[in-house]
Amino acid sequence: MQDMLIRTALPDDEEALGRIDRDTWSTLHAVQPAPQLPYPPFFSERFGPHDHLVAELNGVVVGYIRLGYPTSVLANAHVRQILGFAVADEARGKGVGRRLVRAAVEEARRQGARRITLRVLGHNIPARTLYASEGFVIEGVLPGEFFLDGVYVDDVLMGRVL
Structure with missing residues (x-):
């Protein structure tokens, strides 16, 4: 069985994270x-x-999740947003993504947030399925918000209460 650790990134992780992103x-x-x-x-x-x-x-290092504020407005400071998420191909199917999402939820709670939100492309069924299984619900859809590979794609807004 593989040993998995979720931790806060370090400056030395930059090269590995950039490579995963690319x-x-x-x-x-x-x-x-x-x-x-x-x-x-x-x-x-x-x-x-x-x-x-x-x-x-x-x-x-086989994956990351980026957590931040959705806006700079003080009245929105009780919300955190997942603003980036990637798992290396060789680590897929091993629970890495699920563990990262759970860790982001826990970190948002630790920071005192009351809600966590994200945006996901409508055609990204694997990500949407993962988020839904972790308690995120669709809170809005921006139809045809992006034009990718010759197709209009929805931007799906999801969130959950902490």
């Missing part, structure tokens, strides 16, 4: 163009290591 890029979940050289840093002024939880399998 390797898993797909219009199934990304609305930005495919990453191109030179690759930007994974961490930024807006999202540093402290905003990411990472999953390790046997000491190797």
Whole structure:
């Protein structure tokens, strides 16, 4: 059995997280163009290591989830939002994604949040199924919000109470 650890990201995780982000890029979940050289840093002024939880399998970083504020408005400070999520192909089907989502929910609670939300593309059935199984419900749909691979795709807003 593989040993899984979920922890807060460290500055030294940047290369591994950037590689996972690039390797898993797909219009199934990304609305930005495919990453191109030179690759930007994974961490930024807006999202540093402290905003990411990472999953390790046997000491190797295999995924992350980014948690932040949905807006900068003080009246919205009781809400956290999942703002990025990826699991390396070789780690799929091993419960990594589920553990990351659960860890994000717990971290949001630890930070004093009362709600957690996310946005997911309508055609990303695997992600939507995972989120629903962890208590997230559809709170809104923006029909045809994105045009990806020649098709209009819905933006699905999901959330749950903590």
